[in-house]
Amino acid sequence: MKRVLAAMSGGVDSSVTAALLLEQGYDVCGVTMKLMDNEQICDEFSKSCCGFDAARDAKMVADKLKIPHYVINALAPFQETVIDNFVKEYSYGRTPNPCIRCNYFLKFDFLMKKAKELGCEYLATGHYAVMDNGYLIRGRDEKKDQSYFLYPVFASETEKILFPLGNMEKSEVRKIAQRYALPTASKQESQDICFIPEGDYASFLKQNAGITNKSGPILDVWGNEIGQHQGIAFYTVGQRKGLGALGKRMYVKEIRVEDNSVVAAVDEDLFSSIIRVDDMLWGKDAPVEGGKYRVQIRYKGSPVEATLSRFQKQCAVLQFNDPVRAVAPGQSAVLYKDDKVVAGGIISQVMDSI
Template identity: 40%
Template sequence: MRVLAAMSGGVDSAVAAALAVDAGHDVTGVHLALSPDRQTLRSGARGCCSVEDAHDARRVADELGIPFYVWDLAERFTEDVVDDFVAEYAAGRTPNPCLRCNEKIKFSAVLDRARALGFDAVVTGHHARLADGELRRSVDAAKDQSYVLGVLTAEQLAAAVFPLGGMTKDRVREIAAERGFAVATKADSHDICFIPDGDTRGFLARRLGEQPGPVVDAATGATVGEHAGAYGFTVGQRRGLGVTAGDSRPRYVLGIEPVTRTVTIGTADLAGVGRIVTAAPTWTGAPPELPFRAEVQLRAHGVPVLCEVTGNDADGLQILLDEQQRGVAAGQSAVLYEPDPERGDRVLGQAAIRSTGDRAATTGPGPSA
């Protein structure tokens, strides 16, 4: 099989490419240049896709004896990931840029180009498994990335190869060390790649400017503080609220209203939600017949919770949680998994969260998160 190995310059993609070569595939490596100013996209272990990373990827390709190219997708990345990220925060939502990058860049732009060039599949270093065409969790629960791949369609998954899903991250590093790859001990990149200093609020402030507004207490309706921009907050946030409560109980962000620029806060007893309303879903295979039982994961490293899924999937889903959850924000992805204990690692699909509310209110969109 003729495959294109997406090589970020990290240890995971290096080992994935090596395993594809070992499997007898005709492998070509490609590094994605995602920023016009790539020198700014790494700060220690933060960020990725810098010139340094391109050099690391090229060295691995040379050691494997495979062709290697750099593809400039900076304009597409800016439009589909960075601009989308800013727009979502401006609208009071909390996006996941890694999920959007997988959807729009790695398994849309790259896959489309790969197919046009005659490649059969794209190999990546994601920690997830494909079994009989079904997307499943990695065996390494701590490194599992099935959540950010839940947006992929069956057609995209049919042209994807994830060689690392059946092993732990420790084993990945062992393989890299055995092969003498310099990236064997390279730190994992984390946080948002296009915000290498980790200051999301500062990044958004530079893009959106100051947009002052009130911080309101949900219980009393009183204004208890001011902020410089609602985009600097996300639902469920506890620290950095900039207010002093009248008692010792911690406060959490309960809601963000972008038009009035109001950030609503409240105590933990007000922070849980039992019902989620989503946009139209995408499915990794045949759509399940509604209603159905599932496990839903609401954050990249969140704990799945059992739920009942109803609604009209053309318009969106209604997800009724068995247990209330905190920190559920509009814009996040609700990724659904098979609830059967023997198959609970199978990803069914995902949908973007539009709003949240009380489980008792089972009709209508409910209050926005």
């Protein structure tokens, strides 16, 4: 019987993942990562996957399924690779995606190593995507598809990773949870970053990261000062809130660390045609220079047609067929062929020309 380690966050998706693996004949053990220190966990964190409720609910599900359950201390790698990076990126005027970092360093690296230590041949998570013979493919449920977050799987052993929910709709998952009478069957899912459950990035940066409001100029696209910002760490490309009254509806176009300035522009000036992407990872079919791809630059964004104009080592230059709005350095660009993920990387620069 093949042994699998099921990552259990205390939610319905990971709970059903464990149940389905049992149905499929695997020897299953569950694991929950402890990501926050006890002193950091207060009421606002308790219901996130960082908090007490997550480990308690995962344990209740494991008991219901009669499988072993482990809580593994992941405080140090989570702090170093996810939270510290989150703070650093915002202080540099970029917009990070901590879920992608967590997948890269925690779920498909740290947990994969733990799986081997526990004698498991496979690692399974409750993500909505499909792994098929080493290929990463969009999940069947279009509203829940998480393939955008999952390209870091290419840095791991793809043949040892299972996504049992990939060909299922969320409604089916709920029904399975109810059939098994799992304690998480009716549990609502969080829409926030786990360590910022209220979604208040600015307060987190102030209270937990020591970033202060170092004000500076808001400039228009011609370099004229038109206002004052409250600190570049509290802004992201495309943001309108926090710019103050500038005489007309304007948005953040660019964040300049070198002179502590924020460039604001009207909506039509937020569009770009060329971006540079670094730290590229790809699967069995490497992207090719000159290739045509559909590129997604944010989780909820629609893929757009683009050409891979340059590709060297782990750096790519992408040229969009039509300009795209509010490209934010620090986010990921993920390349697709139809529903198949080809590659992904971090947007490092918005370029004026190739």
